[in-house]
Amino acid sequence: MSQSASAVEPPPSKVRRTSFNEGTGRLAALLLSPTLIVLVLVVVYPIISALRESLYTSGGIGDDGFVVEGTQFVGLDNFAAIFSGETGERFWNAFYNTTFFTVTCVVLETLLGVLMALVMHKAFKGRSIVRASILVPWAIPTVVSALLWKWIFQADGVANAVLGTQVLWSTEGWQSVLSVIIADTWKTAPFIGLLVLAGLQTIPDEVYEAAKVDGASPWKTFTRITLPLVKPALLVAVLFRILDTLRIFDLPYVLVGPNKESVETLSILAFLEANQTRYGPAAAYATLLFVYVAVVAYAFVKLLGADVIGEARQTGKKAGRRKKGGA
């Protein structure tokens, strides 16, 4: 009975689908065009423009000793200048700082985030309080949290009072690096926790029960069941954190300040150059940062198989399977 009903149903839906699908490509293109046009204007055009800009110098004094108006093509001079001499040192320092912040912050945030997610997953009481409080660091503007930590790390601030130390946190050196790392970890570890928790909640209880029946230790359950199953969610969260930390700007800029060697990142360096209307070198720095980010993202996706658009693709597959089943 039910079999005949399901056998009758497919044809109309199939007919509708084909008529619906006719010209779908053109309709989709039409409906997507506003978004794509905006993205081309505010993302693709600037990236290409930065690349072009990095090959020019704006004004300055020409070879003949006269002031040159407008821009002048200098080829790869801007890049050559970046890699040599004093600017080279400054660039490599910024490159090192950016990389160091990214590695340290993301490792710390991931460990703390996973720990938080595990605790929240186990807790039944107070879940809504935790969820509310975990959103607070995320909602606070980075600038405000930078000022807040600057205040906490003030010479006669509360950090020194609690620790019983006399560290001058916001001066050059390891202490200012540490203060940036602490502030960044505070703000984003809960966010990773939130994403990992969502992954944990998709793991069915039966899997854990089966492991318990098989006599798996808690550690083994964690490494053999929880981690592999939560890996897709975790990888995407970590990828986004890495890319976000590679462009870190607000936090060191406000917490410690501009022109501080120990916390100067590539974004800050490019920003300071652009502020002095030295657009050529600024664009060169920005282009290098862009390439760095692209390489890291590509390597991450290729090596670890982070499936960024996974959710969308899955539904596509499911729809396809349904269609096949109907035919």
Next chain:
Amino acid sequence: MAGRIDVKAAEAPWYRRWLPLLGVGLIVLYCLLPFYWMIVSALRRPSDQFDNSIVPKVWSVDNFKDVFQAGTGFGRGLLNSLIVAGTVTILTLIVGMVAAYTLARLEFRFKNAVLAIIITTSMFPGISLVIPLKKLFSDIEWINTYQAMIVPSLSFALPLAVWNLTAFFRQMPRELEQAAMVDGCTPAQAFRKVILPLAAPGVFTTAIITFIAAWNEFLIAVSMVNRKDIQTANVVIAAFTGTSGRDQPFGSQMAAGVVVTIPLVIAVLIFQRRIVAGLTAGGVK
């Protein structure tokens, strides 16, 4: 139901019962202590600024009064932030909703490619967009205008909104539009009259997340504007010099921070369930 859980809990050793609760307490402290310190510091008298007691000896709103004094530009900054973040949110929703619905419902070639492109654009470092745009805007005399902050903000707001909305639209059963179309609606009418009203919670959540992202933006705002009456609140606070001379006026900075943050925190507390759903569905900041 509750009784059964209690019986189970009673059987478990004491640390099993209390450890998760302890962990929860630690997480709450971790998240809220610095925020608490900001509020408390804002509520001290300016003369007690360096007093590190957990509760102020004398409560005072002087810091808040200082922040809104004429000349700080903070009130104007709040208004500017509202204009910029509000416009970005509205523009993003209008443009993004159509794209998200298309991505959620229509089957077409290159769909995965389009999704990948949209998500990729949100990964680009802000500074590599800001520098060429800054040069362009100074050529067309857009520096110190609202649009100079609004247009670049679309670069991160639009992918975020499209991603979130796509997830929401996809959760809605296809049968809704099919029923509407059987009743004689065109696909466009089905979207407008059936889907949109039902998707309102999702659209609203996306609006909040987008607004918070735009409200918190700093790099674009500090790059494109140097006139004080156009600066957003974030830029104004970061550059606060205050009235108390050479010392950094942390008290009034904390008060300004509280003013900038409290609306967001209240929105987050009210809509926490939805925001968490939105954030985890999007998987994007």
